Amino acid sequence: MKNRFSSIRYILIRSHLYNMFLTSILLLTILLSVYVLVEPEWLSVQGIFLFTILYALIAFIISLYTGFKDIGNILKTKLDSISLLITQFSNGNYDSSIQFPKSMDQEDEITRIAKDLNELGNKLQNQVKSLQRMADEKADFAKSAHKAAVIEERQRIARDLHDAVSQQLFALTMISEASIKQFEKNPVLAKKQMKEVATAALQAQTEMRALLLHLRPVHLSGDTLEKGIHKLIEELKQKSSIDFKVSIKEELKLSEAIEEHVFRIVQESLSNILRHANANKVHVDIFKKSKELFVHIQDDGKGFDVVNDAEKKTSYGLKTMRERSEELGGTFVIRSIPDEGTYIDIRIPC
Template structure:
């Protein structure tokens, strides 16, 4: 209620009431002065009081009516400005507003239009830089392949090779215990099976990075569908993909989006222990919306600094921002992880 009475419309009415009060006091002072100093026959105390009362009543209703009518246009224009600012905050920089009055609000509207045009040009510049970067990436493809191979080799040495070594040691130990202590041998074989599953998952994630950096001529929906189908055949995860088959973006944007999906699936395979993964990619107005969710073990976003600054999440965030987009992640322990990405188109 307090906010309602502090609006522009009620401020206008209150200003009219202030004017009414000052006008009434002034007229009353003038009439009383004439009555005291001159005392004309036509001016009596009753006529003064009657005039002031009638004037006050009529002026009260006139003030309310004029206040509502005169503030209506201003309120409407302020609402237009508020909506335009909200559109800019949501990334819709193509919105514009036009006033013909030529006053201060018209000047503010024109300045906001110029701001929207500058923001739109900045987004276009970011996307143009992304296109140029994609061309440079193609020209440096050989060096990128070498670097990626070196990174995969390091990951293989640090993760898979150590897991395979552990498998070998546990297998030899379980064989020795098979005749002596069958129960212990059974427990060790269960550990071997679990370690083998972890190594298999790690290997799938590494092989996922060995896929081509580019879509190899396939449109984005087809490329992502192939990726999901391949992982569905090789893992027990239920992938739920929602993407429009007619989705068309610039070449650089498609490659960035493909790599973001690829990186997110790699993280899920390695760390999430998820059974269901949902991927939703769609155009909403003038922006591309991507939602990636899993029902895995999640992590503490506030305190797990290593996870929050991991290479995979950092890469996805950087790719989103290169396209002028926003990257948001939500996660809690045992509640899965949710990633939302919005990219202006």
């Protein structure tokens, strides 16, 4: 109720009533002064008060009419339209604009502000297109560098295999041979060595899974976004017990750059969930509505404090997802509740 009476319409009415009150007091003072000093025959005390009351009543009715039907209604309609347009801009709907009716299309300050906002929306829309065009060019450069990156990655994995897994396998071999020799002489020592073998084998298996995780595809490689994400989910189902639910509308008709970025965003978010969330269920929902692409990713994991845990390792992945969303002119919002789960909402103009 308080917010309602603080609107421009009631401010205008209060201004009119205040002016009416001051004018009524001034008229009453002047007429009483004339009556006392001059005492004309045509002027009486009853006439003075009757005139003042009628003036106040008529001014009150005109104030209400002006506030609700005339100037106040026009001002409120224009300001509400400007407020709605700003809200649309903040949500990424840059193709929105204001079109006043002919009866309100006057060359006043508010109309000029509305026209400036329309021009701003056109400029923002052009900037989004420029960002997406740059993303397309960036995707082309990424493909050119892909072959060199593959060679470098093979060399790195070869080094990791030599430095980690091969050494662990060598240690497994040595401990196994030693435990075989101790079975009859010292069964207690042989049992201890076999426990070491099991621990080393588990560690080697973990290292191999980590290396295979780096080998999973980081590009769609000609697949559609829907097919690429389903392939990624099927691969992750084999490596975890998480219940994945995927909902992707068919025929999204997105540019190649948007598909690549969205795929990498989903991939990064699922990777974070596998490593940090300890979740049982994950839901991925991707759909296109009007001229925007919506991406919702949620899990029922342990969650985290978005503000206080920003310095943790997960923040790097979140930063990457946010940057990819903003490169496409979109918005990235993350909400997380400890012990309840994490929700990621992304909106990208298409």
